[in-house]
Amino acid sequence: MTAMNPKLIALDWGTSSLRGFLMGANGAVLEQRGSPHGITALPEPGTAGFEAAFEALCGEWLDRWPALPVVAGGMVGSSQGWREAPYVRSPADVSRLAAEAMEVPTRRGLSILIAPGVLSHPSGGAPDVMRGEEIQIAGALRLHPQLAERGHFLMPGTHSKWVDVRDGRITGFETYMxxxxxxxxxxxxxxxxxxxxxxxxxxxxxxxxxxxxxxxxxxxxxxxxxxxxxxxxxxxxxxxxxxxxxxxxxxxxxxxxxxxxxxxxxxxxxxxxxxxxxxxxxxxxxxxxxxxxxPALQLGNTAPAGLFHFAIAAGRVAAAGEPAR
Amino acid sequence: MTAMNPKLIALDWGTSSLRGFLMGANGAVLEQRGSPHGITALPEPGTAGFEAAFEALCGEWLDRWPALPVVAGGMVGSSQGWREAPYVRSPADVSRLAAEAMEVPTRRGLSILIAPGVLSHPSGGAPDVMRGEEIQIAGALRLHPQLAERGHFLMPGTHSKWVDVRDGRITGFETYMxxxxxxxxxxxxxxxxxxxxxxxxxxxxxxxxxxxxxxxxxxxxxxxxxxxxxxxxxxxxxxxxxxxxxxxxxxxxxxxxxxxxxxxxxxxxxxxxxxxxxxxxxxxxxxxxxxxxxPALQLGNTAPAGLFHFAIAAGRVAAAGEPAR
Structure with missing residues (x-):
């Protein structure tokens, strides 16, 4: 316990759940916590609900380490979220997500950096959008850099996403309901x-x-x-x-x-x-x-790694071997 | 009114509604009545509910003309209906429907002849079923005999049916939900x-x-x-x-x-x-x-003509120029 040296709090904040990760150097997950307070199930409506859910999940961590940076991805950045982080257009890599991220202040005085989603609009076709999956991709690329040059990703689920990656960037994707x-x-x-x-x-x-x-x-x-x-x-x-x-x-x-x-x-x-x-x-x-x-690979939840990758790209934590900006 | 000379009572009895047609020679609709008592909305459960719905709709007609034959098509012949008339396999024409029809007795002593549905089972594929649409097809073929040799029918709706007819018989069909x-x-x-x-x-x-x-x-x-x-x-x-x-x-x-x-x-x-x-x-x-x-033709509700066609095939009413069997 005394040896724990956290560098980041990462929030995977979706529609129906909120997960928090206390992360150490190199993206190790030191502790994790879950809460039912997805953005459609907050303890009270509006900003106060986001504040309360955040405080309930992360309050103890922040009491102990008040200076930790906090980043978040998922529906918390949608128009129904805490603060909207508008979609960036593909092609988009994690640096682009970091550059277009939005900050939301909290009652504690710290601010949370929220990742944007990604929009793809093939010419002549209909637009497609993702929010949260871009963080999973960032995590997969951090864990398996060999897929960055050229990779095809499938995230099955309620709304399955099939994502093309080229040179570390999401170049296009399709959602299947x-x-x-x-x-x-x-x-x-x-x-x-x-x-x-x-x-x-x-x-x-x-x-x-x-x-x-x-x-x-x-x-x-x-x-x-x-x-x-x-x-x-x-x-x-x-x-x-x-x-x-x-x-x-x-x-x-x-x-x-x-x-x-x-x-x-x-x-x-x-x-x-x-x-x-x-x-x-x-x-x-x-x-x-x-x-x-x-399939060449089958990965579990890559969101923590993705949020860590995003935090590095945003200069909130140091990549291995370099100091935080 | 005194000149009215009905030959048949025809019932188009579906899931959510019941329609009755008092029909004259050659299939003319003399009177028609509607009721909300589809097979899932009967006034009381079970056989008594079917009896009550039938009596409420047709009682006056039968008081006046007690010897009229009564035929019915649609979901009333399903396993949730008044009496099940099992599907006949395609290819099937109206004579086949008549041959496989089921009779259900009523409190009045008369019995109602219920048309079966049709099942198509292409080899190597999944089965498909219709119940009610075969009566509409029989009606269309009675009204437009030129389509009997070779016709393609589309009945759009909740469950659209596309039906192939050859030599007066339904040879195959597909349902689209x-x-x-x-x-x-x-x-x-x-x-x-x-x-x-x-x-x-x-x-x-x-x-x-x-x-x-x-x-x-x-x-x-x-x-x-x-x-x-x-x-x-x-x-x-x-x-x-x-x-x-x-x-x-x-x-x-x-x-x-x-x-x-x-x-x-x-x-x-x-x-x-x-x-x-x-x-x-x-x-x-x-x-x-x-x-x-x-489309070569656009037809409205052909169920009354189909039920009349079915009644002729079953010998319940006379075709023009011949006595009823």
Missing amino acids: TGELFAVLCRHSLLGRLMPAEAAAPEVAEAAFTRGVEAARHSRPGDLAHQIFAARTLGLTGEMPAAALRDFLSGLLIGQEVLSALGHSAQADTPLALIGEEGLCRRYAGVLQRFGAV | TGELFAVLCRHSLLGRLMPAEAAAPEVAEAAFTRGVEAARHSRPGDLAHQIFAARTLGLTGEMPAAALRDFLSGLLIGQEVLSALGHSAQADTPLALIGEEGLCRRYAGVLQRFGAV
Whole structure:
């Protein structure tokens, strides 16, 4: 305890949760704390709510080390956040995030440096946005510098992101609403009515998931709204056990996402890295292999490393071997 | 009134509504009545609820003409209906529907003949089902016999159906959950949060709808879960007025459906007929034209004609020029 020499407090502040990391030299996580106070679940509304959530999470750390710099990433920088840090346009690297970061003062007198999100706007297409994932990418590049020259990143989830990196910069990305689509279809559509609460036996679930992936693999443009109806008819006709319909739908939606994203990515020789929750990444890795794409790496939560990288780029902590600016 | 000479009571009994038609020779609708007692909204549960809804709608007609035959189509024949009339497999024509129909007795002593639905199961694919639409098809073929030899039918809606007809038989069909997907995304997903209650000005709505259709037209397999995210980002970035995001999403989903369905239909020279609510059919017709497919016909509700056709096939009423069996 007496040997602890923290250099940074890093906050990963999302919609539904807040995580704080007390970090030492070289980005080691010395302590971490979680709180349910995501930006949509603050203890009170407005600025006072952000202050209170921050104080509850970090107060003890700051009582002990009052001069620690504090950085934050995620939805805390959105227009519904504590202070908006407007999106920077891709291509963007961590230095660009640092240059466009916003500061928000706190009651303690210190200020928190909030990272911006990134906006991509391919010509002729629609804009796309990320907020929080750019920090995960910064973390992945800090931990695995070999991916900085050329890397392809997949962060599966509610809103999956597929991100292209070139020379350390995010050059483009695409969001897939796969997880949310799955959730609203199960909870609010006719498809959910045949789905029981209990799960199928693992081998039955796996077979249904694979059937969904295979259906997706052979899909033609626009097929999705037709294909998902099979999550009803396979149940209605007794061709698939009701408990496995959810797995079939999951396979269909993940398969469609992978089919589309691999089709959009021109370079098959670019290493692909997965970032995210282990079980979900494993599920995606299996689908990717079925499509002939083998992930080179699978990473867990790279947000702490990313926030440390961001703090270095912003001159709030020293990189190894150099003093803080 | 004294001249009225009814031959049939026909019931179009769906999930959320019940419509009754008093029909004369040759299928003329003499009177029609509506009721909110769809099979999920009965006045009381179970068989008694079906009896009560039927009596409330048709009691007066039957008091006056007690010997009238009664036929019904739609969800009343489903497993949640009054009496299940199991699906018949395609290819299926109206004679097949009649041969596989089920009778349900009523308190009055008469029985109601309930039409089955149709199941299609392409080899190697998933099953698809319809219940109610086969009656609409039977109606369309009665009203427009030239479509019986070879016709392609689109019934847009919550669950759009695209139906192939050859030699008077339904040979195959595909369901697209387009309308339901639109509804759950607007009501229950993140996309709905940026959509205000008020509608956009007509020309703004039209431009947004067209932008959605055009995005769909250029989509590759699996793109949907990515493309719909633009209904958020176009709003976030101010590139599209919030009131038009709903129209953009509608154009995207309808465009995807049309792209897929036209791609699956091999015969470009088969006449395409639209059946359904006029405004929605017009919207689809515009999209079809943009994809180079011009609908040959646009029909309204063909259910009464279909139920009459079904009653003839079942020998419950006489076709013109022949006595009832």
